Amino acid sequence: MAKRQEQEDASTEVTEVAKDVLRMQLPISMPGLGHVNCYALIDGDGAAVVDPGLPTPRSYAALEDRLKQAGLSVANIHTVLVTHSHADHFGGATRIVRESGARLVAHRAFSFGGAPPEPEVSVDDLHAHHHSAAEEDPGTFGERPPIDVQATARGWTGKTPWGGERPKPPLKMRIRWRAMRLLGKAMSFPPVSHPVVQGDVLRLAGREWFVLHTPGHTNDHFCLHNAEDGMFLAGDHVLPTITPHISGLSLERDPLAAFFDSLDRAAALPHVDLALPAHGHPFADLASRCEAIKQHHDERLEKVKRIARELGPATVQAFSEKLFRKRSWGAMAESETYAHLEHIRLLGDAERRSNTKGQFVYEM
Numbered sequence: 001m002a003k004r005q006e007q008e009d010a011s012t013e014v015t016e017v018a019k020d021v022l023r024m025q026l027p028i029s030m031p032g033l034g035h036v037n038c039y040a041l042i043d044g045d046g047a048a049v050v051d052p053g054l055p056t057p058r059s060y061a062a063l064e065d066r067l068k069q070a071g072l073s074v075a076n077i078h079t080v081l082v083t084h085s086h087a088d089h090f091g092g093a094t095r096i097v098r099e100s101g102a103r104l105v106a107h108r109a110f111s112f113g114g115a116p117p118e119p120e121v122s123v124d125d126l127h128a129h130h131h132s133a134a135e136e137d138p139g140t141f142g143e144r145p146p147i148d149v150q151a152t153a154r155g156w157t158g159k160t161p162w163g164g165e166r167p168k169p170p171l172k173m174r175i176r177w178r179a180m181r182l183l184g185k186a187m188s189f190p191p192v193s194h195p196v197v198q199g200d201v202l203r204l205a206g207r208e209w210f211v212l213h214t215p216g217h218t219n220d221h222f223c224l225h226n227a228e229d230g231m232f233l234a235g236d237h238v239l240p241t242i243t244p245h246i247s248g249l250s251l252e253r254d255p256l257a258a259f260f261d262s263l264d265r266a267a268a269l270p271h272v273d274l275a276l277p278a279h280g281h282p283f284a285d286l287a288s289r290c291e292a293i294k295q296h297h298d299e300r301l302e303k304v305k306r307i308a309r310e311l312g313p314a315t316v317q318a319f320s321e322k323l324f325r326k327r328s329w330g331a332m333a334e335s336e337t338y339a340h341l342e343h344i345r346l347l348g349d350a351e352r353r354s355n356t357k358g359q360f361v362y363e364m
């Protein structure tokens, strides 16, 4: 199968996707993804950058290279925007803020390192093609230590709400992160100097951008809309061909409902000609892509209901093992399954109880 565009390796080319808006691709090594788009928004004072990549020397060197091509350096960055709390989006922020004194913009709900590690893309899309080593090991979270080690470690123990094991990175990586902590090299994250909420307006690249809070992929995700030129900075909320991971371990009561609502609000924006995703190429028709992602989840919800008829009362793990192919089985698949089961239950179409092992059992 051909590579999805989100899985292409980071190109070194810098493209001006609109006047004073540059797309700079930074390398990432995460299952199902090959690059992250860092957008530079240029104005008379320098540049704002959106989602400056992983906290790795390789990513930082790539950022410096792309800025140089545009006649800029890190010292010119006056603002760092982080669309949500995933390491390939916020990782580069620490060093930029330290070196340039840039203000840091994130949603007011932004939480750094508090959640267990999650994949970026849906479990299905982790297996969309076969080319990387990560592919062979669907449980990995990328080769880099993405987030605060101690906070992450809390996410490695204990049970999930549905009675399964929490998502756990492979032993090799846990050992490496532990070693990093012992060496005192675990990264820290600067305070968000400029928290934003729905409806705030930011002036970037000589334009006004409205903040759209888009919970779903994470509860702190936000997008930016510029009505005048019809631009939409989409983060991971809407990707061109891949479905973002929707975790059942979200702070949202019904993360799927939150995601649907966020997709509807993005689709309803007037006059979007250019959607700028965090992975993959810019695209034109935001509303149809939102609709297609909703349809994917609707189909999955129907499949869950068919499985319920086939299995009768069943655990999240049992649903998950019917819903996904064997290579995807595990905590991540269960987390996505749980999000769908809870959505059905909260709509009143399923009953939930606990069995003697403390596992949730769903019946429809």
Ligand SMILES: [Zn+2]
Pocket (backbone or CB within 6 Å): 084, 086, 120, 217, 236
């Ligand atoms: Zn993400």
Ligand SMILES: [Zn+2]
Pocket (backbone or CB within 6 Å): 036, 086, 088, 089, 120, 236, 278, 279
């Ligand atoms: Zn991402």
